[in-house]
Amino acid sequence: MKAKVFVTLKPGVLDPQGKAIHHSAELLGFGNIADVRQGKYFEVEVNGGATAEEAREAAERLAKDVLANPVIEDYKVELEG
């Protein structure tokens, strides 16, 4: 079973990389993009025998303890299938 983990900067935390991407988009002529925030996306393969609940629990714990820094980032877990 696959879990998708999205890690994003908390609102209010400066995202210079997102800003630079937004600036490039403007230079490319995009007139309608108001803002860009950059985050991280992880695909976590959980062992076959795991139930959906176990898979979610494992992915949540990995996200909380490793993938995201709770000081600056939020995370969201989605199960696939």
Add this chain to the structure above:
Amino acid sequence: MKFGVVVFPGSNCDHDAYHVISKHVGQPVDFIWHRQTDLSGYDALIIPGGFSYGDYLRAGALARFSPVMQSVKNFAAEGKFVFGICNGFQILCEAGLLPGALIRNAGLHFICRHVNIRVENKNTPYTSQIDEGTVLSIPIAHAEGNYVCDDPTFNALEENGQIVFRYCEDDGEITAEANPNGARSNIAGICSPDRNVLGMMPHPERACEELLGSNDGLGIFRSLTAAIQAN
């Protein structure tokens, strides 16, 4: 007295720190590979700069899972000295030994140059030999040195005197222009509530001999040595 310099895969300022401790501070020092867990016999650990684990995930994020880090936490809990420089500061924040986090520089660039930092608190084991308000010329070399923390954390840092260094002008004035990376309140270095753990982005180990443009970093290492002797 014995110093240890912790070496992770990707550390690259370990030899600089070793050089300064052995040649300029004149004390015994060992390299400590990150798989080592026995830290008995050491009085102070330096977590050096570099790119531990290639800065994968986040700067300092993976180093905190190295076997040595649990021992470093115990070492700090015993009141012994842990000094994180640059990537070492990032590792200490990720490991929860210091509050807050270090994010990408506001200007996006990797910055490698001398900056001025002002000693904000003389009452720490790392600054006791330096007058408060002294301006030190110390180089920075980082892309993720932008210190962030929430308001309660910041207020606690201020109230407890945990802000040890701030980026400043030549004359010591704290200005936005003197802030190289966007760090909150120009913070360049902070210590733990008990003051035995210090993290700073500038590299004092690169400023310990005139030949390198400044020896302003020596006061920090001399202070630490005095603190160990006093223990």
